[in-house]
Amino acid sequence: MPLERLDVRVKLATFVAIMTVLFVITHPLGNLALLVVLLAALAASRTPLGGLWSMLQPLLLVFVLILAVTTVSTTRFTNAGNALVLMTFWGLPATLGGLLMGLSFVVRIVVMVVATYAFAISTPVDDLLIVLSGLHAPAWLSILVTTALSFIPTMARRRDLIVEAQRARGTRVLDTGPLGQVTSNVAIMVPLVTNAILLADNLAVALTNRGYGAARTMTAMRDLSFRPSDAVVLAAVILLVSAAVWLRYGLGYGVV
Structure with missing residues (x-):
């Protein structure tokens, strides 16, 4: 179903749910999985994605800076194994956890840009x-x-x-x-x-x-007007948020 036909209240709830999942899950693989699901949903709804690159291109330098800074500055990790030092730059240790945290920040920004773009062009x-x-x-x-x-x-x-x-x-x-x-x-x-x-x-x-x-x-x-298709999308969004919260706080997954 085209994204334009969804009720605007459902799209707002979906947008809030995506932002919630982004900050519940801190591991880059979890955020990358959310990005893949979001892009697949937009492709299935035939949403034009041609303007995304023009929005992401100015952020490439910012992404590099985020990775460089977080890799050598992040020192606190939930998992002890992430304190592994990969290499040293001018006396500053580049840790695995810092790299994962930087990747998580980058993927979060990309997801935010994609979600905002999809909401703006379809509402x-x-x-x-x-x-x-x-x-x-x-x-x-x-x-x-x-x-x-x-x-x-x-x-x-x-x-x-x-x-x-x-x-x-x-x-x-x-x-x-x-x-x-x-x-x-x-x-x-x-x-x-x-x-x-x-x-x-x-x-x-x-x-x-x-x-x-x-x-x-x-x-x-x-x-x-609230259609049956809106109810299906809203139920899927609630299920997504519930699964993210359960994985994070119930099983302890999705953290760096």
Whole structure:
């Protein structure tokens, strides 16, 4: 079943469950198994995953730094065997447990990115508004949150257009080197911030013309419906969290 057809409440519960399992299980193999299950579920639901690499690519250097730091800085382990020293860098011991902890952090970040990406591309803003309204959130807060989320892809497209326009004008955009990147990004950030201000101003005018603020409550165009398929997914999510908690606290598995 396509992910877009799932009830937004089930998707929110699934997202929270994934985050819970990530922090219950600290071993990288457990988190890697969760990542495989998540990717398999997204593939089965025919969710497009083409945009994932563009989100993960800027994090590659961060992953390397995480592995390097945790390998030589982690000293406390639940399992004594993880204190095994693999090698020494400038007098700092690189332990097996530190390597496993670093891998766990990296896999956790990847899972978070994949889960957030899947939720964002499959959840209409109107559904989030309905959920926030059902939680009796203030109307201004609901509009603020959903507008901010919807502006993320809009600003990303604006940035790409600005980059192409600056390149057409001969500007060296995204130059190499730390100083070069800072100076070249000025040509991007100034028009991007200007565009953001203009978009916010146009949004304010549009909301005023449509009578925003005339009533204290929001009205929804449709009601959320809970299907049998939603119940099946919710039951599978509850089973996943229960199994993770049982393995971690009942059997003592899934820890470094």
